[in-house]
Amino acid sequence: MKFKGNVALITGASRGIGAEIAYSLSLKGITILINYSKSEESAVEIAQRIRREGGNCDIVKFDVSNYDEVESAVKDIANKYKKIDYLVNNAGVTKDNLILRMTKDEISEVLDINLKGAINCCKHVSRYMVKNKFGVIVNISSVVGLMGNAGQVNYAASKAGLIGLTKSLARELGSRNIRVNAVAPGYIETEMTEKLNVLQRKALMSNLVIKRLGKPEDVANVVEFLLSEEASYITGEVINISGGLYI
Numbered sequence: 001m002k003f004k005g006n007v008a009l010i011t012g013a014s015r016g017i018g019a020e021i022a023y024s025l026s027l028k029g030i031t032i033l034i035n036y037s038k039s040e041e042s043a044v045e046i047a048q049r050i051r052r053e054g055g056n057c058d059i060v061k062f063d064v065s066n067y068d069e070v071e072s073a074v075k076d077i078a079n080k081y082k083k084i085d086y087l088v089n090n091a092g093v094t095k096d097n098l099i100l101r102m103t104k105d106e107i108s109e110v111l112d113i114n115l116k117g118a119i120n121c122c123k124h125v126s127r128y129m130v131k132n133k134f135g136v137i138v139n140i141s142s143v144v145g146l147m148g149n150a151g152q153v154n155y156a157a158s159k160a161g162l163i164g165l166t167k168s169l170a171r172e173l174g175s176r177n178i179r180v181n182a183v184a185p186g187y188i189e190t191e192m193t194e195k196l197n198v199l200q201r202k203a204l205m206s207n208l209v210i211k212r213l214g215k216p217e218d219v220a221n222v223v224e225f226l227l228s229e230e231a232s233y234i235t236g237e238v239i240n241i242s243g244g245l246y247i
């Protein structure tokens with residue numbers, strides 16, 4: 001695959017899907033800005049993995065849900081690297097509960113990080129993409145944003161919101177040579193999904209067309225494609241990576 005740019009900011013990249021996207025993109029010669037908000041140790045681990053393979057990266061701490069923190073971190077990155085070619089909005093959390101029991105904090109935390117966080121990053125990064133007349137954004141949504149899931153009203157709403165963001169921003173920035181797409185993973189084996197018990201796994205497996213859980217690499221491969229020049233005529237799209245969980 002060919003890449004026009006060489007600087008990528010990946011939010012929540014200290015572990016799971018974000019860390020895998022960071023690692024696989026670094027192997028393509030792209031300088032990776034590994035964002036984290038809390039777990040510095042994990043961010044350092046992924047940075048060491050990238051550097052061991054000869055890749056370039058920097059670690060940038062900010063909480064995506066904090067508008068001012070994002071603004072100032074993005075400004076620092078743009079000052080140092082002169083541009084940001086790629087943005088992957090990956091940071092996300094779950095706070096599952098039935099709506100009758102869902103707390104005020106569970107509602108706001110999930111929407112603030114998953115949805116407002118991505119808007120904050122798009123808002124501040126797109127300024128530099130417009131200036132540089134090039135950019136590609138990929139938002140990590142979820143099949144749950146398309147099909148819904150009992151017990152995940154907050155999470156599903158945030159992930160559905162990301163699809164509206166993707167399509168609107170694609171329309172807004174297409175003429176500036178900036179593409180915006182989303183991926184909708186199903187169940188991917190990471191710390192986020194390791195809470196599933198045996199019965200939940202069994203039930204889930206019966207709904208999958210491809211009889212395995214997804215791997216972070218399954219998501220990283222598609223994100224890499226969407227960022228590449230091979231996808232230069234694709235914008236405003238949502239690609240499911242769910243083993244047929246949602247068709």
Ligand SMILES: NC(=O)c1ccc[n+]([C@@H]2O[C@H](COP(=O)([O-])OP(=O)(O)OC[C@H]3O[C@@H](n4cnc5c(N)ncnc54)[C@H](O)[C@@H]3O)[C@@H](O)[C@H]2O)c1
Nearest residue numbers: 012015016017037063064090091092142185187188190192
């Ligand atoms: N694992 C799955 O099955 C699955 C399925 C569909 C979508 N997703 C989405 O993929 C993305 C990555 O999920 P994962 O499974 O790797 O989860 P994870 O919990 O392993 O990783 C999430 C990352 O986001 C970071 N993060 C959380 N709040 C943040 C904040 N305020 N600012 C910056 N970073 C923050 C975390 O520190 C962590 O590094 C999430 O958006 C998630 O919703 C995951």
